[in-house]
Amino acid sequence: MFPPEQRDRTQAQLLAHAEADDSIVGFALTGSHATGDGDRWSDTDIVLAVRGEVPEAVQQWTAWIYDEFGARHHWDLGAGGAGVIRVFLLPGWVELDVNFSPESEFGARGPQWRTVFGSPRAQPPFAPPHRNTLVGLTWHHALHARICIERDRPWQAAHWINALRDQLIALACLRLGLPIAYSKGAHLLPEEVTAPLEPTLVRSLTAPELRRALSATITAATAELDLSAPELAPRLRPMLMELA
Structure with a gap:
């Protein structure tokens, strides 16, 4: 399985690509890395604030992730709202979860959130199961x-x-x-x-x-x-x- 350095390099490349992409106006970490609780087995969870058409950003980023990292597979997890959560399997069993969020829905819905750049907006918290x-x-x-x-x-x-x-x-x-x-x-x-x-x-x-x-x-x-x-x-x- 992957060494932590590989995951960290992947995260740095994702951030650099987001900063260079005019359609991405926000970048946040979620999951255990957002709160400093991650360990060597933690995956990479990011949220991208998309200005413009979300499907177009998903398509472009998916092609880039396959080209840049040699992704082996991906699938979509229901995100609710107008966003898309795409889960990628990279070589070395690196899991990458990318939440493509409309700019208006970019913001924390739980405690595991750390804004890297962009302006998050207030969002309703995730509701627990009834x-x-x-x-x-x-x-x-x-x-x-x-x-x-x-x-x-x-x-x-x-x-x-x-x-x-x-x-x-x-x-x-x-x-x-x-x-x-x-x-x-x-x-x-x-x-x-x-x-x-x-x-x-x-x-x-x-x-x-x-x-x-x-x-x-x-x-x-x-x-x-x-x-x-x-x-x-x-x-x-x-x-x-x-x-x-």
């Missing part, structure tokens, strides 16, 4: 895990059990004020939350093992609902236990 949605996904995933076991669809059952565990992590992170997306706060959860999740890991695709893992996950789910949604837990717990 607690009720996470609760709904909890019972939904538990139900479908049980149905897939009954249908003898072990791979799909394992998918739903794993997805259910992800919702419990998200609920616990939301409750404790920790980062939620991509389980970024999972390593900060206390042991009393994480220890009951270890038995939820699916160890094989046999029906008895899937039932055991589902039962363990439902036990963890009822415990988390008691803390995250105490007004809903009494009506959901008996139904969840039926699935176990």
